Amino acid sequence: MDIMFSSDKLQALCNDSAKAQKKYSKKQAKLLRRRLDDLSAAPALDAFRYLPGKCHELKGDRAGQLALGLEGGDIIMTRPITNEYAADYVSPPGETLQELLDERSMSQAQLAERTGRPKKTINEIVQGKSAITPETALQLERVLGVPAGFWNNREASYREYLARKEEQRQLGKCIGWLKELPLSFLIKKNWIKKCDNKVKQVREVLMFFGVSSPAEWRQVFEGQRAYFRQSSAFAIHRGAVAAWLRQGEIQARRIETEPFNRVTFLSVLHDIRPLTKEPPQVFELALPALCAKAGVATAFVPAPRGCRASGATQWISQTKALIQLSLRYKTDDHLWFTFFHEAGHILKHGKREVFLETSAYSHGVKEEEANRFAADMLIAPADFRFFAKQANFTKAAIIEFANVLDIAPGVVVGRLQHENLLHWDSSCSRLKKRFRWVDE
Numbered sequence: 001m002d003i004m005f006s007s008d009k010l011q012a013l014c015n016d017s018a019k020a021q022k023k024y025s026k027k028q029a030k031l032l033r034r035r036l037d038d039l040s041a042a043p044a045l046d047a048f049r050y051l052p053g054k055c056h057e058l059k060g061d062r063a064g065q066l067a068l069g070l071e072g073g074d075i076i077m078t079r080p081i082t083n084e085y086a087a088d089y090v091s092p093p094g095e096t097l098q099e100l101l102d103e104r105s106m107s108q109a110q111l112a113e114r115t116g117r118p119k120k121t122i123n124e125i126v127q128g129k130s131a132i133t134p135e136t137a138l139q140l141e142r143v144l145g146v147p148a149g150f151w152n153n154r155e156a157s158y159r160e161y162l163a164r165k166e167e168q169r170q171l172g173k174c175i176g177w178l179k180e181l182p183l184s185f186l187i188k189k190n191w192i193k194k195c196d197n198k199v200k201q202v203r204e205v206l207m208f209f210g211v212s213s214p215a216e217w218r219q220v221f222e223g224q225r226a227y228f229r230q231s232s233a234f235a236i237h238r239g240a241v242a243a244w245l246r247q248g249e250i251q252a253r254r255i256e257t258e259p260f261n262r263v264t265f266l267s268v269l270h271d272i273r274p275l276t277k278e279p280p281q282v283f284e285l286a287l288p289a290l291c292a293k294a295g296v297a298t299a300f301v302p303a304p305r306g307c308r309a310s311g312a313t314q315w316i317s318q319t320k321a322l323i324q325l326s327l328r329y330k331t332d333d334h335l336w337f338t339f340f341h342e343a344g345h346i347l348k349h350g351k352r353e354v355f356l357e358t359s360a361y362s363h364g365v366k367e368e369e370a371n372r373f374a375a376d377m378l379i380a381p382a383d384f385r386f387f388a389k390q391a392n393f394t395k396a397a398i399i400e401f402a403n404v405l406d407i408a409p410g411v412v413v414g415r416l417q418h419e420n421l422l423h424w425d426s427s428c429s430r431l432k433k434r435f436r437w438v439d440e
Contacts, residue, residue, distance in 0.1 A: 003040055017089045028070070034091045034099070035068055041093075041154035047147050052099040090161035092128030093154035100144060115139040131155055170213070171202045177214040178202060180239040182304035189302065191247055209246055217242070237306025241356070244307045245314075248324035252297035252316050255288065259319040260295025262347060268294045269343055269377055276336045276378075276408040280435060287339075295320055296346065298339075302327045311338040315351040331432035333414025337374050344373030378411055387412075393422050398431060408433065 005011040013019050014036060020029035038051055045066055054069040101111060108126065112119040117136065124130035132140070137151035175198045183205070187194045192208045195201040211217045221242045258264075268290045275283040288298040297316065303309055303326035312324040323342040325335070338357060345355045349366050357367075375384075387401050393416060395409075402409040410432035416422035417429075 003036060015088060030091070031070060033089060034095055035070060037091050037093075037154065037157065038096055038150075039068070041157055042147075042150050047150050051146060051150070052096065052103050090158050092158055093132055093151060094126035094128050096154065097140070098126045100146070104144075111143065114143045128158070131159065167203075168199055171199045171206075174202050174214050175199065177217075178205065181205060182237075182240045182243055182306065185240075185304040186243060189247075191243070191250075209242070237304075240304040240306035241309060244301060244303050244309060244326065245312060245324070245354070245356075248299045248301045248312065248322060249314070249316065251299040251301065252320070252322040252324075255292060255297040255299070257292040257295050257297055257320055260321055265291075265294035265296060265343070265347065268296075269340070272339075273378065274406050276332060276411050277406075279433075291323065296323060296343075297321070298323045298325070300325050300327060309356055310334065311342045311357045312355060313342040313345040314354040318351065321346045321351075327435075331414070331434055332408050332410040333432055335435065336378065336408070336411055337414065340374035340377045341370045343377070344370035348373065375415065378407060379405060379415055384415065388416075388419070388421060393426075393428065395428055395431060398428060 005014065013023060014032065017029065017033065020032055023029070024032065035053060038053075042051075055066055056069075057063075058065045058067055098108075101108065108122045109119050111117075112122045115122070115136070117139070121130060125132055125136070132151050132155040134148070134152060137148035137155070140146060140151055141148040178198065178201060183201070186192045186205070186208070192204050195204050206212065206214075206217070209217050209220075211220060221238065272287060272290055275286055278286070284300060291298045297320060299322065301324055307326070309326055311326070313322065314324075315321050323339065323346070325339060325342075341357060342355070345353075345366070348369055349355070355366070355370070383405060390397070398412050398416075399409050402412045405412075413422065413426075413428050413431050417424050417426075422428060
């Protein structure tokens with residue numbers, strides 16, 4: 001059952017054992033904690049009619065509400081108001097059981113006799129050493145009248161508390177792992193929230209990566225590393241690369257796409273070529289929309305410092321691929337070659353591989369295949385041979401050729417420079433558009 005509080009001050013008091021003990025006596029604070037734990041575990045308010053605390057109906061302007069007794073006051077149980085119960089400690093359900101036995105003047109031995117359980121088992125339940133099983137919960141329901149659901153919920157809450165306490169201890173050993181990650185960048189980009197202590201921060205980062213511990217994080221990432229070939233990006237900072245890839249995956253899962261269709265994707269790529277002439281505010285919206293029609297999620301993800309990746313490809317599912325692009329490009333020819341290169345991986349290579357690129361032209365058999373696909377998609381081989389044969393690489397000629405192909409002049413310049421037909425310091429380099437998105 002959800003517990004809400006009438007004020008932030010009361011919430012803080014009930015959620016902090018130390019504050020409660022300072023405000024009340026140690027005994028009263030412990031009783032308050034038990035009452036709240038019972039309330040949290042109860043399947044319905046009516047269950048408290050059978051629990052310790054002398055639950056009673058209120059009258060007057062509070063008619064219809066219930067109150068649960070405390071030493072020196074009551075807990076008023078009514079509809080939710082504000083705030084949540086998130087205590088730093090959960091009392092054992094055995095304490096509630098013992099209090100109930102005391103109220104009814106029933107010994108542990110008598111309860112054992114009535115339930116058919118060994119006295120030792122009842123005593124261990126009271127001490128929190130043994131768990132209340134579903135079978136025992138049903139027996140307690142028949143003997144004491146308290147719903148089995150209450151005991152099951154109470155036990156589950158207590159065991160979860162013990163597990164989280166152990167988790168806190170284990171995560172405390174993993175604080176050093178945070179140094180392997182671009183933590184400030186992740187917080188700045190709101191990929192994760194900033195926590196008030198290192199242990200909570202470790203847990204937050206683990207949830208971001210979708211793993212239970214740094215050991216599993218390394219295992220998952222080491223598995224991906226096999227597909228990174230000789231990528232220098234991995235060598236620079238594997239934590240930054242892992243964070244970048246993970247954020248791309250998260251964004252891709254939020255993008256709705258049609259099931260992947262090879263023919264449709266090839267058609268879409270031809271429609272995308274004219275976008276090379278458009279500014280970022282246009283193609284950042286148009287590109288993902290076109291690719292989604294073919295089952296490809298396209299995500300623009302800023303790269304943390306240390307991650308030199310310009311693009312990556314992976315399959316999110318059997319029917320959904322991801323092309324991930326960073327915001328570290330200097331010129332439009334690099335951006336668009338990278339995009340079509342990643343498209344080549346999707347069309348030509350397996351669904352189990354992850355491809356990571358750090359430069360416009362990568363090496364290796366599959367990388368060379370993707371390079372050729374990108375070059376030919378942007379400028380058809382016959383068209384490029386014809387233009388190259390003219391050997392007229394002035395700005396005017398390049399612009400005219402680009403207009404005929406309906407692509408950006410910068411893409412033509414980049415291709416000429418890669419083929420060593422145009423010097424990298426040529427004044428034609430000014431035809432390349434420079435994007436000011438760099439976020440490193």
